[in-house]
Amino acid sequence: GESVGLHLPTLSVQEGDNSIINCAYSNSASDYFIWYKQESGKGPQFIIDIRSNMDKRQGQRVTVLLNKTVKHLSLQIAATQPGDSAVYFCAENLSNSGYALNFGKGTSLLVTP
Amino acid sequence: DAGVTQSPTHLIKTRGQQVTLRCSPKSGHDTVSWYQQALGQGPQFIFQYYEEEERQRGNFPDRFSGHQFPNYSSELNVNALLLGDSALYLCASSLTSPRGNQPQHFGDGTRLSIL
Numbered sequence: 001g002e003s004v005g006l007h008l009p010t011l012s013v014q015e016g017d018n019s020i021i022n023c024a025y026s027n028s029a030s031d032y033f034i035w036y037k038q039e040s041g042k043g044p045q046f047i048i049d050i051r052s053n054m055d056k057r058q059g060q061r062v063t064v065l066l067n068k069t070v071k072h073l074s075l076q077i078a079a080t081q082p083g084d085s086a087v088y089f090c091a092e093n094l095s096n097s098g099y100a101l102n103f104g105k106g107t108s109l110l111v112t113p
Numbered sequence: 114d115a116g117v118t119q120s121p122t123h124l125i126k127t128r129g130q131q132v133t134l135r136c137s138p139k140s141g142h143d144t145v146s147w148y149q150q151a152l153g154q155g156p157q158f159i160f161q162y163y164e165e166e167e168r169q170r171g172n173f174p175d176r177f178s179g180h181q182f183p184n185y186s187s188e189l190n191v192n193a194l195l196l197g198d199s200a201l202y203l204c205a206s207s208l209t210s211p212r213g214n215q216p217q218h219f220g221d222g223t224r225l226s227i228l
Contacts, residue, residue, distance in 0.1 A: 032214040043117075043203050043219035044156065051213070089155050093214055099146070099169050101205075101217060103155030 012110045019077040021107050023090035026071060032093040034101065035064060035075045039086045047075070047088075077109075085111045115140060117206050117220035125226045126194050134189040134223045138206030145187040146217055147179060150201040162187050163209055191225075199227045 013019045025033075031052040036044035048059045050066050050073075057064050063076040073090050087108050091101040118137045126132050138145050144163045148156035158171035162181035181187045185206075191198055201224050205217035 034216055036219075041221070043221040046216050046218055049214075049216050091155075099144075099161050099214075100158035100171060101146075101148075101156075102158070105153070105155050 009105070010108045010110065012112060013080050015080060015082060015111055015113050017080055019075075019080045019084070019109060019111075021075045021077075021088050021090075021109065023073040023075075023104060024071060025073065025090075025092050027092070027094055028068075028071065029094050030071075030092040033064070033066065033073050034091045034093075035062075035073075036089045036091060036103075037084075037086045038089065038106070044089060080109075080111050082111050082113070085109055117204055117218055119202075119204050119220040119223050121223055122221070123224045123226075125228060127228050128194055128196060130194050131190065131192045132194060132225060134191075134202050134204075134225070136187045136189070136204030136206075136220060138185050138187070138204075139218050142206035142208050142218070143185050144207045144209045145181055145185065146205045146207070147187070147189045148203040148205065148219075149173075150203055150222070152200075156203055159189070194227050196227050199225060201225075 034049045035047040038044045048064050050057045050064045055066050061078045065074045087106040089103050089106045091103045117139050120135045146161040147159040150156040159173050160167050160170040165181045176192045178190045201222040203219050203222045205219045207217045208215045
């Protein structure tokens, strides 16, 4: 089974609101995590990454939080815009399995005006 | 600065045929990974190439093979195509670094349809 999963398959938010997308992982050996955004007809686009020795990392309008105690990852998008509408994936790398990224099924984010 | 480029963008094949997909990594990257993405699913890792060798493989049969060239570009070959091989095939490039994991950057994929 998948070790990376997302709590909600779809999320609808109003333009200007903040969005929070959640992700659970089950393998405590995971030490590197990435969030990707995938628009229709395109490949996954790198948003932000975080290593297991950190619990928070910020980028432009995005923040990733890592809670290793409960094996939970979240992506926060500030002031969500229509261009943020896409499917969001979290991916993990297992330190003892090499280089492969393990993806979940994704959360579809819909931004309404 | 060109990102990851893949060709062709779309391809239609019939069962039993063979296909070759191509990938050019992002400038400065030396590592190429291939993923298969079924409709509505997350990408599944096929294999990764570094220094012209396959250094890790996912749970895919031997019908899936690859190659990396001295210029870091890569090919994915699939033999004896099955209907279930219909998917989006994604190439991702990254830089292998002694500092640890570096992000993988994806191309827009090749949409393969098997009839």
